[in-house]
Amino acid sequence: MNLATYFMEATYLIASVLFVLALKGMSHPETARRGMFLAEGGMFAAIVGTLVGQHIVTWVWIIAGLTVGSIIGAWMAIWVPMTAMPQRTALSHAFGALAAALVGVGEFLVHAGDMSVVTRGALGFEVILGALTTTGSLIAAGKLQGVIYGKPMQFRGQSIVNLAIFLAMIGCFVFFWIHPEAQSVFYSMLGIAFLFGVMLVIPIGSADMPVVMSLLNSYAGLAAAATGFVLGNNVLIIAGTLDGFSGLILSILMCKAMNRSITNVLFGGFGAVIAEATSNAGGVMREISLDDAAMQLAFANRVVFVPGYGLATAQAQHAVRELAELLEGRGVTVKYAIHPVAGRMPGHMNVLLAEANVPYSSLYEMEQINPEFPSTDVAVVIGANDVVNPDARDNPKSIIAGMPILEVDRAKSVIVLKRGQGRGFSGLENPLFFKSCTSMLYGDAKSSLSHLAQAVQHV
């Protein structure tokens, strides 16, 4: 080892430590940002270390790649609106995974002959995980952006087809493991993995995206870790594993918040089945006028806002904050109740409300806010449906039975802001809407909220 190599290894060690410190900083909003500066520093050190320590002879491709990547990356970082955060995150999972897969292909091109058995195994994992995460994330991003139809796409015999694809992929992997010289098998494996990624995400509905996003996050990380095994590079293993486990923990949390198993999310095709008369919903929905709703809010003591994905689609985060401020000005206590799977990715609602300058101290998690609903005068549900469906608690036959919910039905009165009378995304009837304490305010969430704010001013 020469000096340059030692320098490179030292930067890798520093980077690994800084990455861990960065994630530790994430445990509190006050320290999170400083933590990320550490991670950025670590990344920069690792890049410089690599450029110094490896025998780089061709700079053209590197400079071109860094330049193009930085321009696109910076453009994304600056211009993507907060409402489009799920799509952007999915897209960037695709980019990270594609890089891992391509590095794998490159390694195969150059070193296929002299790889050990273990390295070949790791290479197989890297390429498979990288490729399926790439296409899977692209499909997820397409669904979230609305380019691809968001409902689950299912057909007869789908699981058999998927199983066949999976077995073919594993078959190629094993064959390549034993016969590294079989180029066509390696490339078939790559192709099948791309296809498998598509097949894996296509049957999953948009409402289940929080779990899928977390899983893809995990796969992208594990692909990077496998790259580390192939290249014998510890910083890749550490960073990839941290990412992999972060994604895994998030997906477990999301599954818990829906009371479903990961297999059920991946293969259940939730939302395709319209629940047939298992709901005890019935009766009439009571509509409320803007002025009456404003009156109720203005004379309440405690108001809880319950945002859902509808808040994001209507881009109503600023409107809700304005209304909340007016109410606070009248002495009303305002809180926000955030369900773990509200929105399309973990923490989606928190980010939107933070963008609208809602202080994070008024955002409450499900466990904290649920005991407070009985003493809440008005709960305002904004574009949320399944996460406030009392059937999950009361009706064991419901397909969402057992999912923990925000118990808004225990509040003294409930105002539901909803686009129309139709069912929510999952196609389930929601008995909450038929309760006597519930009143419906139809219309676009953003305009409803700003009209409410005007009306509150005139009360």
Add this chain to the structure above:
Amino acid sequence: MNPAVLIASVYVFALAAFLGYQVISRVPPLLHTPLMSATNAISGISLIGSLVLAGAKGYPLFAHILGFVAVTTATINVVGGFGITDRMLKMFGKRKSETKAAAQ
């Protein structure tokens, strides 16, 4: 990869997994979106593998081209990921008093 290196790598993997579990289970749900985009940016570390592919000695031209694409996508991930994470965390960093002041 010889057995000693492999075993060392497996140790690194296992310890990193354990550490990751400990550290990440403390992240509040409030910060789950920034967490995801931050870990995603960090896993853009595959950039350093891409750099080698794009420019190191003894690689054929086709590998350099694959490396170029990999460097590009990994850089998008790193720059975009850190950039957007910072943008999000800036929003969370605002204290209540500042928010009130800004609103008036």
